[in-house]
Amino acid sequence: MLQPNLNNEKELLLLISKSDEQAFTRVFDFYRNKIYGLALKLTHSTTVAEEIVEDVFLKVWLRRATLNEIENFSAYLFVVARNETYKILKQIAKNYKIVLLSENNESLVHNNSEDHLIGKELTSLLQKAIERLPHQQKQVYKLMKEEDLKRGEVAELLQLQPETVKFHLAQAMKNIRTYCMLHLNTIGLMILLSALFEIVK
Amino acid sequence: MPASRLEYLFNCYVQHNCSEKEEEELMNLLSRSENEAKVKKLLDELIENKELEASMPDETAPSILQNIFEKDKAQVVTIEKKGSVFTLWMRVAAAVVILFISGTACWVLFKNKDKTTAPVALSSAKPSPVLPGGNHAILTLADGTRIVLDSIQNGNIKGGNANINKKGPLLVYDGSSGFETNAPVTYNTLATPRGGQYQLVLPDGSKVWLNASSSIHFPTAFTGNQRNVELTGEAYFEVAKNKEKPFHVNVKGMQVEVLGTHFNVNAYGDEGNIKTSLLEGSVKIKSGQASGLLKPGEQAILGGNVNKIEIKKADMSEVMAWKNGLFQFDDAGITTIMQEISRWYDVEIVYQGEIPVRRFEGKISRDAQLSDVLKILELSDVKFKVEGRTIVVE
Numbered sequence: 079m080l081q082p083n084l085n086n087e088k089e090l091l092l093l094i095s096k097s098d099e100q101a102f103t104r105v106f107d108f109y110r111n112k113i114y115g116l117a118l119k120l121t122h123s124t125t126v127a128e129e130i131v132e133d134v135f136l137k138v139w140l141r142r143a144t145l146n147e148i149e150n151f152s153a154y155l156f157v158v159a160r161n162e163t164y165k166i167l168k169q170i171a172k173n174y175k176i177v178l179l180s181e182n183n184e185s186l187v188h189n190n191s192e193d194h195l196i197g198k199e200l201t202s203l204l205q206k207a208i209e210r211l212p213h214q215q216k217q218v219y220k221l222m223k224e225e226d227l228k229r230g231e232v233a234e235l236l237q238l239q240p241e242t243v244k245f246h247l248a249q250a251m252k253n254i255r256t257y258c259m260l261h262l263n264t265i266g267l268m269i270l271l272s273a274l275f276e277i278v279k
Numbered sequence: 280m281p282a283s284r285l286e287y288l289f290n291c292y293v294q295h296n297c298s299e300k301e302e303e304e305l306m307n308l309l310s311r312s313e314n315e316a317k318v319k320k321l322l323d324e325l326i327e328n329k330e331l332e333a334s335m336p337d338e339t340a341p342s343i344l345q346n347i348f349e350k351d352k353a354q355v356v357t358i359e360k361k362g363s364v365f366t367l368w369m370r371v372a373a374a375v376v377i378l379f380i381s382g383t384a385c386w387v388l389f390k391n392k393d394k395t396t397a398p399v400a401l402s403s404a405k406p407s408p409v410l411p412g413g414n415h416a417i418l419t420l421a422d423g424t425r426i427v428l429d430s431i432q433n434g435n436i437k438g439g440n441a442n443i444n445k446k447g448p449l450l451v452y453d454g455s456s457g458f459e460t461n462a463p464v465t466y467n468t469l470a471t472p473r474g475g476q477y478q479l480v481l482p483d484g485s486k487v488w489l490n491a492s493s494s495i496h497f498p499t500a501f502t503g504n505q506r507n508v509e510l511t512g513e514a515y516f517e518v519a520k521n522k523e524k525p526f527h528v529n530v531k532g533m534q535v536e537v538l539g540t541h542f543n544v545n546a547y548g549d550e551g552n553i554k555t556s557l558l559e560g561s562v563k564i565k566s567g568q569a570s571g572l573l574k575p576g577e578q579a580i581l582g583g584n585v586n587k588i589e590i591k592k593a594d595m596s597e598v599m600a601w602k603n604g605l606f607q608f609d610d611a612g613i614t615t616i617m618q619e620i621s622r623w624y625d626v627e628i629v630y631q632g633e634i635p636v637r638r639f640e641g642k643i644s645r646d647a648q649l650s651d652v653l654k655i656l657e658l659s660d661v662k663f664k665v666e667g668r669t670i671v672v673e
Binding site: 099102103106107110111112114115116118119120122127128131132135136139140156159160161163164167168170171172174175212 | 293295303305306307308309310315318319322323325326331332333334335336339340343344346347348350351
């Protein structure tokens, strides 16, 4: 059913339960792609999938003291991954409509209300999302949305096919969107919506 | 929704085969607590899939590991519910946030405490503002004396042989002083009016938060081998542990038995039922011939049939919203919302014509002015007319 375990998993788990960071890194490297794959399939966002990997392994590390008592580590790991992924998926689902709506009004793209205390915070959430984009997506996004370049111009500048530029932008939007959907329940929520309110008003 | 529709949408989403509408429909289903078991099962099935691996960029691995080790050292736990962070932000920013989403309309209203609210023309005459509720309650002693708690000073209250102390919106019964076991037990009642709420510490140290239009009837000392109280309306309990003396909440013929735990009882009867929700610990519900055991995160619903207890998972943040100073609705009908508003703002609701079928979802601070709340609801195509203390829904 699952891939063969690490050869010396039992020993590694014992070491991890004693806070051995190297041992943990080995286990992390062995399992991370599978967790990442699961997360990616469910969120379609590389940014959020990376967050999920971190959340899952953080939980394991925080509970490391009892790790050596676990009979089947991979089963345990996947239960943690499943529960964490469910929580995040539900959070994204809850904010799904809000973010989509704001996007249609272009307010997610750029908010220039500098005088509004809120505007600054929206910019901050947005900036965080942009910062976490993979390199090419970040480049394309900034050139198109911040520098206002056209697709053809970006393609020439980056030596890419226009179709590729279109793809990167779409992926970037998807990543930003999903990141916002996940983190909207903290400061972002009312910020994003205040931007909406500006438009509705 | 039949499991197969959810399964169908889930599968096509995972395979990138969904239309926009289908993805939206899936997200709607995923956001509901009642689908939790089904979704988790689908996740389990997905995990069994051998081709699940995807290459996470190698550059990100070291930074993730670093974050993990640092977060552990900083003792930052990032796992907790985000709902509480939202409430914390509200206090920090010192602003009233109101959020309401319904159907396709979605927006937010900000009220900065330093600015004055824009006047709302809800009717031709200028109405006196309907204020939100506050800490109001009446304590009735064993001899029938009624004390209006908001109008007395902090300090001790003379109440028979009980040691009662008022501290702001909190009433504390000190049960540590000795009682003659032969002395008859006296009962007090704490009641909140519409627009009121109060907190109470019972003689055994158990804490009670009382919502508007509610009452709790309790003895001034828990002698005997049980702790019994009677409730009407809604309250949240944090019961002090005492294995020798099980704690019972009696509500309209139903009994909740607890052994040291945190739970909420909603006995308003808004939708013709009594809801008991468990946050922590363990609770047994008894009604007529039936009984049921609750686990944390579960809710017991007692409807028309006194011998039938329905147990299901519920969204605890929605259940506890009132205690945290919020109205929170997840897929609620207008009548449910108006009932809560009616109790907290102490207004009457009248429906003219057909009751709108719209479902609502959102959070509103309970400190908001009624006019603000109605302004938001109106954006979702529901019209209100405020006449004094009556709201007419058209």
